Structures are given as C-alpha cells and as structure tokens.
Amino acid sequence: MAVPILKQNQFLIASIQAALSDKDLIQLRDDLAELVGRHRARGVIVDVTALDVLDSFATRTLRAIAYMTKLRGADTVIVGIQPDVAFSMVQLGLTLENVATALDLEEGLSFLQRRLEDGRHGS
C-alpha cells in the first residue's frame, strides 16, 4: 500500500495509514527524496501514529529518509510514535539518533516552522 504524500506550503506530509511492507517503505523513502527536490520542500513530516510496531528495517528506513532529505535541503521530523512502540524500540536499541521527533502532526509542523525561521534569522 503506497503512502499518500501531501504538500502543504513548504512542507511535505507523509501519513502512514497501515502497516507497511519493506517494499512500501523503500518506495516511501524514494518518493520523499524525489518530491523534496521537485517541490523545493524545506521540511518533511512522517506521521507514524497508526503503526503499532516499528522494526529495525522501518527504523533504519526512517533514519535514511531523514538523512537523505537533509542532504537535499529539508529537515525531517517523525511524529506520533506511540508510547509502547517507543519503549520497545529503545529496548531493541533502535533509537533514531539524530532524527527529530515530535508528539503529533501539530507539534511537528511548529517544529519545522521554527527551524525555518531560525534558519532565516541565522543567514
């Protein structure tokens, strides 16, 4: 099942609705990396609220998404990780290092917005 990717202003929002196969995850990674360039997006939100498990492949792919989009000019934030999922990820040593996380979509958007403004003031 492909993940719909919505564009809102300078941000892309990928909202995962159901458990994904490894192939779907790769597809999502490639789509996001491609779309970031095409839409000149400055931020990406991946919403995983609907997932009740995140395995090592999914975690690795999420990290790859964050790094790839970063290289193409957009910050990625993962939102909506469920408490149980978070704790089992940590127990498995999957901690998404150097990847931004936020509570939900709203938080993620305000995080990206702030990043954007900081960047402007900085330069």
Added chain:
Amino acid sequence: MSQRNAAAAGTSSPESTFDLLRELVSHLREKRTELREEWAKRITESRLLTAMTREEVFAEATTVYDNYVAVLETGSVEALQAYARDLSERIIPRGVETQEVLGIVLLLRDVLARSLFKKYQLDFNLLNRVLDAYEPAANRIANTVAVGFVQERERIIRQQQEAIRELSTPVLRVRERLLILPIIGLIDPQRARQLTEQLLRGIRENRGKVAVMDITGVPAIDSAIANRLVQTVEAARLLGATVIVTGLSPEIAQTLVTIGVDLSKMNTVGDLQGGIELAERVLGYKVVPVDEGAPRH
C-alpha cells in the same frame, strides 16, 4: 457404612432426592424462627462477628438463612453468590475475617443438621437419605459463601495495590507542556515499569514537551534500573519530549558512570529547582516577580 451405601443407592434417582429436599425445605421454613435464633445464639457464643452488633448479626443471619433455604429449594446459587458478594463488601471494611464468615456458615450447617437428627431420629434409614440430599447442597453453599468472601477480599486488595502503584509514580503537570515526576523511595523493577508507562502515557495525554524527573528521594539504584531510566529518557525523546533528570545523589552518579551511560542522551541538573528553570527556558517561559516585571501605578 454398608447401610449408608445402601441408603445412598436407594436415593440415587433424582426424583427422590428432589422430594427429600422439598420436605427438608418445608421443615426449615416451619422452624425458621427457632433455628434462626439458635444459630444467632451459637454465633454469639462462638464469639464470631464480634465487629457487628447483635441486631446486625441477627438481621444478616435472617437473610443468610432465607437464602440458604432458597438454595436448597431451587439448587441455584446465583442469588446467594450475589448476596455473599454484597455482604462481603459491607463487612470487609469492618475487619471481619475469612474464618469468621466460614465459621458462621458451618455453624448454620450444623444447626440445621442437628434439627434434622432430632426430627428423623426414629427412622435411621430416612435420616440417612435426608442427610445424603442435604450434605452436598450444604457444602456447596458453604463453598459459595467462602469463595465469594475471599474473592471480594482479593478484589479489594488488588484495587488497593493498583491505587498504591499509581500513587507511587505520579506524573504532574506544573505548566502547560511541563510535567514533573517526583520519585521517592526505592525503585524496584515493577515500579520502574510503572514509571516508564506513566511517564510516556503522561507525555502523550498532557501533550508534554519537557518532563522533569526528580530522583532526590531515591537512595540508590542498581545498574538494571539505571539502564531502565536511560531507556525511558530515550523513549520519551522518540515521543518528541525532553526529559531532565534532577537530584542525582553521588551514589547514583557513580552507578551511572560505572555502567557507562551516554551522557549526551541525558539532561541532568543538580536539583529540582534548577530542572524546572531549565525546562521553563526550553519552553520559552520567563518567570519574573510581579513588582520587578510590571510596576503598577
């Protein structure tokens, strides 16, 4: 013994057991007042239910008696079960013990059995058959009441344990998006699990952004618990929240260093005040005294 077996064989057909129970029931109904009083007297003599007044004992005894007869008559223990639960709920807070409840039911069984002996003493065969019908039913009743009582007690204990556990790791919101989690006393694995759950759930429910975990009141932790705390902090980060740990004692600091915690993953501040101040800075709050901040008139 052989006589008893013969009697039992004679009453194996369900109708006759049924008839005997019917006879039994009408006998118990007839002697209701007398037997009930005898029972209440025996309860008092045996110094059972001392937490209750004589009148209360008598009132409960009446209800139990009627329920008892109803069970003998219908063979269904459901009404009695419900009553036993209800009774337990009322008397457990007053300190009535399991042995007392079991004691009074067994007393009733004996009082009724005695009255049967008296009634059928001239016909030993019939007495045997009546007892064969009566005993299983009576034992079942004793069982039902005792089990009902114990279950109720266990339910109350479970409820209280749950309450204590919840209270032992409160997650409190001090400001919009700022939670504090004061921990006092030893952390055992069970409590550590509770703590993780409560904190992560609290972050989600209160939309917490920063949580200050104060462990000033924790004397020491072992490496398993230390790891668990670090994992909790990381899991909170995955939810998008920052955890600030405050009040680490020298012993705990030593433990954390010994197990080699990656300190870049953990924010620590000396005391709770410092932790809350840092949290406020992270959230963009600025706290100023009223007269300095905005002088009035």
